[in-house]
Amino acid sequence: MSTVIINNINDVRKNVIDWKKSGLKIGLVPTMGALHNGHASLIKKAKEMCDKVVVSVFVNPIQFGPNEDYDKYPRTLEKDRELCDKLGADIVFAPTPKEMYGENKKLSNTDLTFVCPPYNLVDCLCGKSRPGHFDGVATVVLKLFNIVTPDYAFFGQKDAQQLFILKNMVKDLNLNLTIISCPIVREDDGLALSSRNTYLSPDERKSALTISKALKQIELSYKQGITDTNILFDAAISVLDKNIEPEYIEFRNFETFEKVTEAKQNTLVAIAARAGKTRLIDNIIL
C-alpha cells in the first residue's frame, strides 16, 4: 500500500487507534519536510524498530523568529511523500498551521499554551541567537506526540541541543515513549545534510565545507592528545574559510550538556556558523 498524505488530526488518530488495538508498535519521525538522506536514515530506523511509521511534515511557524526563514523554507510535499513511500512509511501527516494551532489565535505565548524547556538548556548554543525557538520546537513535538502517541520517536543527532531538550522533556513530563537519536548523515565531501543546504550558492557551499573540516580538525588534534578546549577551538577557527562567520564552537558533556574545558570521550563539539545568509549547524562526539 502506498504512503498516504493525511492533513487532518482526527484522521491520524483514527489510524493510530486501530493500530494500537492490534498491538502494533508505532514510530514517529517529526520533520519539516524537504526530506533528504538524513531524514531517510530516520525513517529506515523507524521501519526497523516499529510496525507502523508516521512521518510528520510540518514547517512549524512557532519555532521561527520574526527575521528567520519561515516563508522561504523549502516545501516539497509530493517529493517527500514519494521518498516516504519508497521507504515504506505508512502515513505522511502534513497538517496546515490552522489545523495545528486553530483559528483566531495569535501564534505567541499571549494566546497559546507553550511547553518551555528549562532555561539552563535553552539559554545557550542555538537558543541564544534564536530566542523562543526551543519553546516552539518542544510545543509542536509534544503536540505531535499527543496526536500520534508513538512508542518511539526518531530525531537526528545533528540537532544535538534539540535532541537533549526533547529527551529532557520526555523525562520531565513523564511521556510514555522513547526518543531514538540517529547519527548525522553527510555528503561524500563531509557537509552535514540539511534542508537549508539548498540555500547555498556554489561558492557558499565550498566555504561551508570547512565547517565539517573544522570539526574534523578538532577530532584530529584531540586524537593527538590535545584536550584543552581553547587550543581545540583555535585549531577549528584556523580551518574555517574566511567567508564563514562562526556563531559558536562549544564543548559540552554529551550526557549532562554541561560545558567542559577539557575534551574527553563523549564530549560533544557543536558549531553554528553562517555561510552568506544561511545559518548552518554541525557537531561531532569525541
Place this chain on the structure above:
Amino acid sequence: MSTVIINNINDVRKNVIDWKKSGLKIGLVPTMGALHNGHASLIKKAKEMCDKVVVSVFVNPIQFGPNEDYDKYPRTLEKDRELCDKLGADIVFAPTPKEMYGENKKLSNTDLTFVCPPYNLVDCLCGKSRPGHFDGVATVVLKLFNIVTPDYAFFGQKDAQQLFILKNMVKDLNLNLTIISCPIVREDDGLALSSRNTYLSPDERKSALTISKALKQIELSYKQGITDTNILFDAAISVLDKNIEPEYIEFRNFETFEKVTEAKQNTLVAIAARAGKTRLIDNIIL
C-alpha cells in the same frame, strides 16, 4: 477491594496498562489531598462515568509561591484514603516531590520543563497575585495526565480560572481526554468548601461567609434586572464583612473568559478575598 495508596509512578502505569488492555475507561481526580465533600463529589462523578478511578493526592511544590502555604498546607493522607475507599476509588496516587520532579534539580524554570498557559489567561484574576502558579498547575496536571492516561479528568468549578486554563491546555496540546467540571459544593450556610477553610478561626469563618453572600447579592441584583457590572460590584462590596479584604471581583464570559461590562446569562462572577491570612476564592455563573 479496598483503595490502595501507590507512591510510585511505574506502579501506577502498570495498573493503567492492564486496565487499558481490558478496554476499561479511566477517570482521574487530581487533588492536593485534605479531601472534603467537594472532592467527594468529583470522585462520585468519576465513579459514575468511568470503570476505574485514580485520585491523585499531591501537594505540588511548583504551584506555590515563596511566601505561600506549601509547608502548612494540610496533609491527611490516611483519612483521604479512607474517603476514597468509601467512595470506591481504585487507587490513591500519592507521590513524593522527588518521585514527581527527580533529584538534583531546582524546582524552577532553570532546571525543569514547564507548561506555560497563555499569558492572556494567566495574567488576570488569581494569576495576577500568584505569578507562576498556573504554570505549576498546568505542568503537574500534564504530568499526571501522562502517568494515568485518563479518558476523563475531573475538576471543580470552584477553581474557575484553573478549569478554563486546563481545558485550554487540552485543546492546545492535543491531549486525548475530556475534562469534566463539577459544581461548587458548599456548607449549609453557603461557604464554599476548601481545604484552606481549616485555617480559619471561628471569627474569620463568620466573616468569610460574606464572600458567598456577596455573590448571592450579585445574583439577586442581576435577577432584579441590574446588568451594569460596576453597580453589581458595588452591591457585592456592600455585603462583604469589613474584615474581608477583597483582591478581585470580576465578571467574565464563561465561554471565552473575556471581561464583560454587562452581566448576562453565562457570566462568571469570580471573587478572591482574604479572611485574616487565609486567601479564599469563590464564584457563581449567572
